[in-house]
Amino acid sequence: MAGRASSATTTPPTYSPSPNQKKRPPLFKDGDLDWVRPDGRGFHQCRPAFFRTGAVNAAAGSAYAEFGNTKVIVSVFGPRESKKAMMYSDMGRLNCSVSYTTYATAVRGQVSDQKESSSMLHKALEGAIRLETFPKTTVDVFALVLESGGSDFPVVLSCASLALADAGIMLYDLVAAVSVSCLGPNLVIDPISEEESYQDGSLMITCMPSRYEVTQLTVTGEWSSARINEAMQLCLDACSKLGKVMRSCLKEAASASEET
16 A cells, blocks of 8 residues: 555465456557557646645635545635644644545546545645644645545645645645556656556655655556656656746735735
């Protein structure tokens, strides 16, 4: 499982497909040199990223993100006083929740593990937040996937980072996330749902672009050293560019508030 170190003495359970299980046909043929992605992008071309802050008036901070057909909204509440039953702490606490609308996917209920996504969001954001700036209090982050179009978690993470900044939470840096799918001999960045369903493996990086610091690395499937290095570099480069788009969104929001 990505992001979790297993004990040297513990062997994770494995399984094998049934011999009579039908194999899904490949998305493209190995000899098809003219194959293009379903949405027409180049293999190393990300979807246009749209961000907007202040999407939820009742929240301390919020953001809306749209990457192709993937649409996400994140609300941040707090800092609020932590429950009395909790032990005293000089550091603030972060709560994260990721959920999907019932109509987020074409097939109702066909969504990723929301509990695992919530845990991953917490781990990816916690290292970027200056928790010592709000001791004895808690910040709640609620992410809702309105429409699932592929690469959902990277969009959720980037949107959540922007919402935290909109709420005035002190950050070391914004956190951007990008994923890459391995489709046969090709690496495709920012995959859509159709591409993810055919992928042989995936790699996702969440990082603080200005600090060039990775907060989370998730890998599935089998990768060679050369291929994983190439995928990581693609993600880091894309995260750097995505970070600039996110900072531009914050600057535009600040300029608009000064004018009003």
